[in-house]
Amino acid sequence: MTSLPETAPTKPAGMPPAPSAAAPDAAPASECAPVPTSEDLLALAYRSHEVITEHQHAGGAYPASPTFSAYRGYAWLRDGSFTAEGISRWGDVDSADRYHDWVSRVLGARREQVDGLVADAARGVEVPLDRMLPTRFTFDGLDGSDPWWDFQTDGYGTWLWSLVAHAQRHGGDLTRWLPGIEVAVDFLAAFWDLACYDWWEEHVEHRHVSTLGAVAGGLRDIAESGVLDAERADRARAASQGAATLALNQGVVDGHLVKWLGTAAVDGSLPSCIVPFRLAEPGGELATGTLSRVAADLDVDGGVHRFRADVFYGGGQWLLLSALLGWNLAVAGDRDGALRHLHWIAAHATATGEMPEQVPDHLLHPDTRAEWIERWGEVAAPLLWSHGMYLILADELGFLEGRSL
Structure with a gap:
């Protein structure tokens, strides 16, 4: 998915630190929601499968989002x-x-x-x-x-x-x-x-x-x-x-993978280089250093930003990136850390169990959000990729084994 249409607001040239406070109009759901039960998490997995297959095209394609203007x-x-x-x-x-x-x-x-x-x-x-x-x-x-x-x-x-x-x-x-x-x-x-x-x-x-x-x-x-x-x-x-x-x-600086060759910055997509793509072996020094740096720079309360200069819809936290980091933590043996991300994702599903692309709890650049809403409408929801990543993490943590409900 994109974040830079031809008429997009100009991105900041630097890499400002991630703010620690939520945007003024955002009440972080993870701070308010109760810890989900195993049944809650499994029910959301059932719903994720339903959302994905409901919207799968007759020819086999998975639409990015069935309702969002730029992805539909x-x-x-x-x-x-x-x-x-x-x-x-x-x-x-x-x-x-x-x-x-x-x-x-x-x-x-x-x-x-x-x-x-x-x-x-x-x-x-x-x-x-x-x-x-x-x-x-x-x-x-x-x-x-x-x-x-x-x-x-x-x-x-x-x-x-x-x-x-x-x-x-x-x-x-x-x-x-x-x-x-x-x-x-x-x-x-x-x-x-x-x-x-x-x-x-x-x-x-x-x-x-x-x-x-x-x-x-x-x-x-x-x-x-x-x-x-x-x-x-x-x-x-x-x-x-x-x-x-x-x-x-x-593509390695100070013991971690970087966003692109020639920078020291990181990106929320980098954990994929460990699991599933095995560019760096899980548990090794490079993998550990990369996950630590991504978490330190981009993880706030369990939700993961794309990168620190992100202005797309204000630079929110992406459910699929939270799942990606959680997946890596699960493979590395950090079950508690992985569960933290699964719980965060569950807390940000809508009342009907649909998962958006991103949420505005801790916006990096809140002053740019309104421009995107005016241009493309509200954030994509459901995003099938978010649902797919939830299923991956739920499975990695064992919630899909012998499922019932």
């Missing part, structure tokens, strides 16, 4: 692939299969386009960004009709990781999705090292560590799966190793 009618590979992981963990194999079928069809239909891109790059032709594969698609697999910041490679790596994880969990045959897999691998192998937009559709001039982590992890997992021919598997491994080496050599 589009599916992102990044959002959808994390959502599919949550659905796969829930055990809804059919829904996850249909999502992966959709991605494979959409990418497989672009075989000729990718062949042309790769051939031009091999001849030394500089390929303009508007010829690259997009980061979002309409439900019928077409490019969007409105201008967007589309060149983002992380979604392709994320899909490969999500697909392999789903197939391994449920005994799926990866050859079912081979047309899309081969297109994704060829595209990433040719263009992984280019600067591109980040998770938030910003800063196309930089190489982002979270992007490199997703590319490295997805290509490694698909290369190890055995579904690729030998030559393509070798190219996938080489690109995976190249992305990982670049990120680890130039």
